[in-house]
Amino acid sequence: MNATRVFSSTFGRVLTAAVAVVALLALGSVVATDGLGGALLWAAPCTLVPALVWALFWNPRVEVADGGVTVVNVLRTVHVPWPAYRGVEVAWSLVVRADDEAVTAWAAPRSSGTANRTATRRRGGSVQPSEHDGAGRRWENSSAEQVARVIAERHTQLVAAGHLRPVGAPEARATAEGPRTTKRWNVAVLAAVLGLGAATAVCVILG
Numbered sequence: 001m002n003a004t005r006v007f008s009s010t011f012g013r014v015l016t017a018a019v020a021v022v023a024l025l026a027l028g029s030v031v032a033t034d035g036l037g038g039a040l041l042w043a044a045p046c047t048l049v050p051a052l053v054w055a056l057f058w059n060p061r062v063e064v065a066d067g068g069v070t071v072v073n074v075l076r077t078v079h080v081p082w083p084a085y086r087g088v089e090v091a092w093s094l095v096v097r098a099d100d101e102a103v104t105a106w107a108a109p110r111s112s113g114t115a116n117r118t119a120t121r122r123r124g125g126s127v128q129p130s131e132h133d134g135a136g137r138r139w140e141n142s143s144a145e146q147v148a149r150v151i152a153e154r155h156t157q158l159v160a161a162g163h164l165r166p167v168g169a170p171e172a173r174a175t176a177e178g179p180r181t182t183k184r185w186n187v188a189v190l191a192a193v194l195g196l197g198a199a200t201a202v203c204v205i206l207g
Helices: 010-058 113-123 144-160 187-206
Strands: 005-008 061-065 068-072 076-081 085-090 093-098 102-109 130-132 138-141 182-185
Touching: 005 010, 005 102, 005 144, 010 187, 061 102, 061 144, 068 102, 085 144, 093 144, 102 144, 182 187
Parallel strands: 005 138
Antiparallel strands: 005 061, 061 068, 068 076, 076 182, 085 093, 093 102, 130 138
């Protein structure tokens, strides 16, 4: 079994960490001037901003696994199993095509010309930076071109190993009984952001 490769924005992770540090410093300043009461009053606003940045720029990702491609966007998560997969393309961002729809990935924008030239030079010698988490997943920086290449390579490997039929073969079509594209709202993320937003509104009114 191949490792799951997870693509997300390095810039998003750095930005989230930086915003979180600024929020902690702001909260510390409130504690120093107004005590714990002031900190409790402003805890929600100081948490809301990093949470929003995390939801917009860190949490979105593309996961490429032996079971299919999972696209985590800001509001919804879409899982495309390999039997439903019909191809991948690069527009302004990554687009994964399935039997019934095209899924655009917020986390994998198209690279600029300069970034493409830099990546091309690096491919000859060095390995793309990555991190491994405790679940055995390999985290990497995302660009639409890089993720598209990895998705196509994983599909080709599974076809060569006999686990999948080539795209376009009649027996490769997803059936009503077989695995199909699934979509779900990011309920926990939305609930957390909305809850913090409501708490922030209360704090502003009380403040």
